[in-house]
Amino acid sequence: MDPFKFDRRNFLKIFSLTTLSALLPKKNGWADDFRNDKNIPKQYVQNRDTPDFHIRSANPFLGVDMQSWGLAIGGMVKNPIGLAYEDLFGLKMHSQISRLKCVECWSAKAKWEGFRFEELLKQVQPDPSAKYVYIQSADSYYESFALEELLRPRVLFVLRMDGQPLSRDHGFPLRLIMPSKYGYKNIKYITSIKFLDSRKRNYWSNNGPYSVDGTIQPGVDHPLDLDKKPLPINGGEVFHYFDERPTTRRGAVIPPH
Numbered sequence: 201m202d203p204f205k206f207d208r209r210n211f212l213k214i215f216s217l218t219t220l221s222a223l224l225p226k227k228n229g230w231a232d233d234f235r236n237d238k239n240i241p242k243q244y245v246q247n248r249d250t251p252d253f254h255i256r257s258a259n260p261f262l263g264v265d266m267q268s269w270g271l272a273i274g275g276m277v278k279n280p281i282g283l284a285y286e287d288l289f290g291l292k293m294h295s296q297i298s299r300l301k302c303v304e305c306w307s308a309k310a311k312w313e314g315f316r317f318e319e320l321l322k323q324v325q326p327d328p329s330a331k332y333v334y335i336q337s338a339d340s341y342y343e344s345f346a347l348e349e350l351l352r353p354r355v356l357f358v359l360r361m362d363g364q365p366l367s368r369d370h371g372f373p374l375r376l377i378m379p380s381k382y383g384y385k386n387i388k389y390i391t392s393i394k395f396l397d398s399r400k401r402n403y404w405s406n407n408g409p410y411s412v413d414g415t416i417q418p419g420v421d422h423p424l425d426l427d428k429k430p431l432p433i434n435g436g437e438v439f440h441y442f443d444e445r446p447t448t449r450r451g452a453v454i455p456p457h
């Protein structure tokens with residue numbers, strides 16, 4: 201069944217709050233680990249260099265179980281909601297061709313289809329003081345944004361890639377695409393979106409040398425934009441510091457910003 205063929209009028213059968221609480225992960229409603237099977241078989245989602253579009257997944261993961269999947273949106277909002285997969289196809293769709301660039305020096309382009317963040321804002325009505333957004337995913341990954349960043353042009357909550365529903369490896373059922381930021385900000389397998397009045401850290405600033413901001417720095421393969429000691433990165437170039445500023449091995453100095 202092609203979810204795009206759903207009748208628009210039947211959309212937005214927004215869950216009751218009881219259904220919503222059943223959807224939410226157990227601990228405090230916002231647990232960090234959603235994986236229901238730690239005994240992962242061979243065909244799990246993992247880092248893989250496929251010819252068309254590499255796959256990057258920090259933790260072994262079976263893929264989202266659609267029996268229990270729902271999108272929970274809450275935190276500092278007037279109207280917390282839970283949306284089913286079908287509900288998402290009732291939102292206004294946009295399409296764009298954009299490139300995803302990983303910090304590990306590869307990038308790939310695809311056609312993405314999805315909805316804009318405004319669509320969710322209209323429904324939940326965040327408090328004026330909720331200036332930050334924390335997004336969690338089914339594989340225990342998490343990202344953190346200023347609300348304003350999610351409203352920028354060409355930021356999409358994506359359901360389809362190259363004319364098909366997202367594949368399991370590329371983030372089914374729902375991922376973020378934000379072309380101005382490195383791949384790691386483009387969170388896959390989204391399960392919850394929480395509005396907050398302070399900025400939380402993201403997975404890769406807690407587990408590696410990458411910043412919460414993650415804005416792509418032009419003219420270099422990858423930056424180390426934290427003030428930590430530079431580290432070699434698998435599959436990429438090793439960074440050196442020169443006059444406090446990182447350079448590539450080819451010597452291109454990252455412009456101050």
Ligand SMILES: Nc1nc2c(c(=O)[nH]1)N[C@H]1C(S)=C(S)[C@@H](COP(=O)(O)O)O[C@H]1N2
Binds near residue numbers: 303338339382384389
């Ligand atoms: N949930 C989740 N999202 C994630 C990741 C992850 O490990 N888990 N990896 C990130 C990284 S580092 C990159 S480069 C992109 C890669 O997207 P792709 O696997 O579709 O190529 O996904 C990002 N989103």
Ligand SMILES: [Mo]
Binds near residue numbers: 256304383
């Ligand atoms: Mo990445």
